[in-house]
Each structure stands twice: as structure tokens, then as C-alpha cells.
Amino acid sequence: MKVLHKGMNAYKNAKKVIPGGTQLLSKRPEMFLPDGWPVYYESAQGIELTDLDGNAFRDFSIGGVGSTVLGYADTDVDNAVKKIIKKGSMSTLNAPEEIELAQKLIEIHPWSEMARFCRSGGEAMAIAVRIARAYTGKTKVAFCGYHGWHDWYLSANISKSEALDGHLLPGLEPNGVPRQLEGLTYPFAYNDLDGLRKIVSEHKNDLAAIILEPSRSELPNKDFLNNVKDVASSSSAVLIFDEITSAFRINTGGIHLTVDIYPDIAVFAKALGNGYPISAVIGKREIMEAAQNSFISSTMWTERIGPAAAIAMIDKHKKQNISQKLISTGSSVKNIWKNAAEENSLEISIRGIDPLATLSFSGKSATALMTLFTQEMLDRGFLTGKSFYAMGSHTEKDICDYNLACKEVFKELASALHSNSIYKKIRGPLAHSGFKRLI
Numbered sequence: 001m002k003v004l005h006k007g008m009n010a011y012k013n014a015k016k017v018i019p020g021g022t023q024l025l026s027k028r029p030e031m032f033l034p035d036g037w038p039v040y041y042e043s044a045q046g047i048e049l050t051d052l053d054g055n056a057f058r059d060f061s062i063g064g065v066g067s068t069v070l071g072y073a074d075t076d077v078d079n080a081v082k083k084i085i086k087k088g089s090m091s092t093l094n095a096p097e098e099i100e101l102a103q104k105l106i107e108i109h110p111w112s113e114m115a116r117f118c119r120s121g122g123e124a125m126a127i128a129v130r131i132a133r134a135y136t137g138k139t140k141v142a143f144c145g146y147h148g149w150h151d152w153y154l155s156a157n158i159s160k161s162e163a164l165d166g167h168l169l170p171g172l173e174p175n176g177v178p179r180q181l182e183g184l185t186y187p188f189a190y191n192d193l194d195g196l197r198k199i200v201s202e203h204k205n206d207l208a209a210i211i212l213e214p215s216r217s218e219l220p221n222k223d224f225l226n227n228v229k230d231v232a233s234s235s236s237a238v239l240i241f242d243e244i245t246s247a248f249r250i251n252t253g254g255i256h257l258t259v260d261i262y263p264d265i266a267v268f269a270k271a272l273g274n275g276y277p278i279s280a281v282i283g284k285r286e287i288m289e290a291a292q293n294s295f296i297s298s299t300m301w302t303e304r305i306g307p308a309a310a311i312a313m314i315d316k317h318k319k320q321n322i323s324q325k326l327i328s329t330g331s332s333v334k335n336i337w338k339n340a341a342e343e344n345s346l347e348i349s350i351r352g353i354d355p356l357a358t359l360s361f362s363g364k365s366a367t368a369l370m371t372l373f374t375q376e377m378l379d380r381g382f383l384t385g386k387s388f389y390a391m392g393s394h395t396e397k398d399i400c401d402y403n404l405a406c407k408e409v410f411k412e413l414a415s416a417l418h419s420n421s422i423y424k425k426i427r428g429p430l431a432h433s434g435f436k437r438l439i
């Protein structure tokens with residue numbers, strides 16, 4: 001058992017001065033192992049992190065929440081950033097790297113003609129929605145999936161508090177979102193064309209945008225996406241693909257390229273800068289030009305590190321065929337889970353495209369089993385949780401060692417399950433599965 005005092009103590013202090021303790025829900029220790037997660041890192045390189053107590057862990061969890069697709073502190077991206085820091089990362093004039101990045105994204109996605117940049121995913125989605133509303137002169141939005149923390153999105157929970165369940169973590173309150181936004185956003189489920197058609201038939205004349213991830217827990221469904229595209233064009237709504245998490249996983253670019261179905265706007269963030277803040281909204285010229293008839297503008301969107309990091313990330317991703325590596329690593333991890341579960345007669349389900357794999361245990365002890373899995377893997381030097389996001393820096397040896405650890409831990413889980421001792425073995429409360437207010 002590793003000593004984890006410093007991280008936990010720091011987190012207690014954090015909660016006194018930072019509401020909720022962290023800036024991102026998915027980085028709360030409660031989401032993994034409430035009393036036993038290292039919480040903070042001192043350094044990160046490749047897939048290895050060192051915590052505040054000096055413990056080293058290999059990351060087989062969410063890899064910088066999906067942002068560090070090449071691995072932590074990637075040398076090529078970091079060198080590009082260091083060059084920019086030396087030259088000056090901010091000035092009164094603009095960063096020429098913006099033009100190169102726009103050209104690169106347009107070259108990869110030839111259906112698009114223009115790009116705008118900002119620095120986070122939710123912010124980029126808010127820009128996309130603003131552009132769609134400005135272009136169409138309409139207000140309502142139909143969406144599927146999670147698209148960030150902004151008012152336009154959370155307003156779906158105003159009239160029905162469970163509207164975002166299944167799209168977002170259950171339990172999120174739209175407090176602070178003006179009630180006047182009620183009735184502007186309507187959720188539909190992936191593959192539920194009838195659900196989308198119903199929204200469209202009720203709001204056709206005021207539908208500004210249809211928004212979805214082209215793929216999340218499965219590969220893009222070509223028929224469904226084609227139908228969604230038809231619905232968007234027949235209702236004169238802007239079709240927006242949120243590629244914030246799905247891009248740069250199975251190809252160098254948006255996952256929609258793999259099925260040859262093109263939206264009016266696509267949005268990128270996370271992996272785009274390999275952990276440096278940069279996000280992009282790309283789209284057709286006529287629609288993107290509507291940005292000029294609105295006001296979409298921010299000082300820090302002009303800094304120079306983000307676009308430089310993105311250019312270096314895209315170049316390396318393409319040159320080293322990183323997506324093939326991510327697919328192969330993700331598929332190995334899925335097999336490791338499957339075999340370890342079969343060997344120990346544990347019921348699990350595995351979902352997600354290979355580079356973004358998710359694991360869940362079945363039955364009433366599911367959350368307890370996941371918590372114990374995380375705890376026992378942590379003791380063996382691995383960060384794990386319910387998702388595995390592959391990074392380019394996972395090696396064969398890492399996968400081999402992870403396999404051995406999983407075999408041992410799944411055996412322990414099965415024995416704890418049969419002897420009714422799962423809860424006794426967990427050193428603290430269970431992991432949270434949705435949003436909970438923290439005290």
C-alpha cells in the first residue's frame with residue numbers, strides 16, 4: 001500500500017478555497033477512489049506520473065482526460081512550445097501560427113473552408129452554437145451527448161431535471177442558468193432517428209442547429225449520420241459534429257472522415273494540443289462568416305502556444321501513425337479485461353471504440369467492484385478507473401505489466417465477491433458514479 005498523505009491533505013485544503021476542490025468534475029478523487037487517490041501530480045512524462053509523495057504510477061485511466069493523445073510531456077510538442085516561449089508567446093500583434101493551423105485543419109477536412117480558435121472544448125461548442133444561431137437567425141437546438149458546461153447546454157435541464165441524464169452525469173442542477181432559456185434545447189439519443197424527427201417536427205421553423213458526436217461509444221453509424229444530415233438540411237439547421245473527444249483516435253482528424261459524412265461545422269479540442277490549451281471550430285465559409293455578424297472575441301484566444309502545440313501534435317500524429325497505435329493498445333487492454341474476467345467468472349461489459357475503452361462490472365456490487373479494482377491496481381502502481389484512454393506512449397512492456405496486474409486483481413475481486421468481503425476490503429467510501437455536491 002502506497003503512502004498518499006500529501007495529495008489527500010492538499011485536496012482537503014483545496015476544498016476550503018476552491019468550491020468542489022478541482023476545476024473539472026472528472027478529476028475529483030471521488031470519481032475514482034475517494035480516500036485513496038493520489039489527486040495531484042508532481043511530474044508527468046510518457047504514461048508515468050509522480051505524485052506529491054514521490055510515488056510513481058503508470059496511467060491506464062483517462063490519460064489527461066483524453067487530451068494527451070501522444071503521451072505526457074511529449075518531446076516534439078514541448079520543443080515546439082519552448083521555441084514559442086523563447087520568441088514570445090503573446091504580443092499586440094497576432095500569432096502567424098493561427099493561419100498555418102487553420103490551413104492544416106482545412107487540408108485534413110477538405111469540406112471545411114474556415115476556422116476559428118479558442119482554448120477549451122465547452123467554449124468552442126458555445127461558439128459553434130452562436131455561429132449557427134447567427135447564421136440561421138433561429139434559436140432552438142437539438143443535441144445528443146455531452147457538450148460542455150455552458151448555459152445553452154445546461155438549459156436542457158431547466159424544465160426536466162433528468163433531460164441530460166444519459167447525455168451527461170446524472171444529478172447536475174441548472175442553477176444559475178436563466179429560466180428564460182427554458183425550451184430552447186432538446187436532447188435526442190444516438191441512433192434514435194425518430195426521437196430527432198419528433199423534435200424537428202415540433203420546432204422545425206426555429207431549429208438553428210443539430211449537434212452530436214459522430215461517434216462515442218461505438219464507431220460512427222453511417223446510416224444514422226446520413227439520416228441526421230438529411231434531417232438537418234431539410235429543416236435548414238446547421239449540422240455540428242462535436243469531435244472534442246472523438247478526433248485523433250482512429251485517424252488524424254475528425255472521426256467523421258472515416259465514414260465520409262461531412263457536417264457544416266466541426267469542433268475540436270482536447271487532443272488537438274496534446275494537453276496545451278487550444279480548440280477549433282471549423283466549417284463551411286458561408287456559415288463561418290456569420291461569426292462576423294456576431295461578437296466572438298477574446299484576448300487569450302490570441303496567445304501563441306496553443307496553435308504551435310496543435311501544429312506539432314498534428315504533424316507527429318500523422319507521421320507516426322499514432323491512431324494505429326492507439327487502436328492496437330486499446331484493443332489489447334479490452335482483451336486483457338475480457339480474459340481476466342473470463343478466467344475468474346466475473347461478469348463485465350466493455351464498450352467504446354478501442355482507443356476510448358470503458359469497463360463496467362455487472363450486478364448490485366458493480367460500483368464496489370470498480371472501487372476495489374481501482375484501489376488494488378493503485379497498490380500495484382497503475383492508475384485505473386472505468387475508462388481507458390490510450391496514449392501514444394503506452395509501450396508493449398506497459399501493456400504486459402498491466403495484464404499481469406489485472407490478472408491478479410480480477411482474481412482478488414472474484415474471491416471478495418464470493419466471500420462477501422468486497423466492502424470490507426475497500427479502504428474508504430465507494431467511488432461516485434454521478435455528480436454529487438461535496439462537503
Ligand SMILES: Cc1ncc(COP(=O)(O)O)c(C=O)c1O
Binds near residue numbers: 149244269
Ligand atoms: C464531446 C465533448 N464535448 C465537449 C466537452 C467539453 O470540453 P471541455 O472540458 O474542454 O470544456 C467534452 C469534454 O469532456 C466532450 O467530451
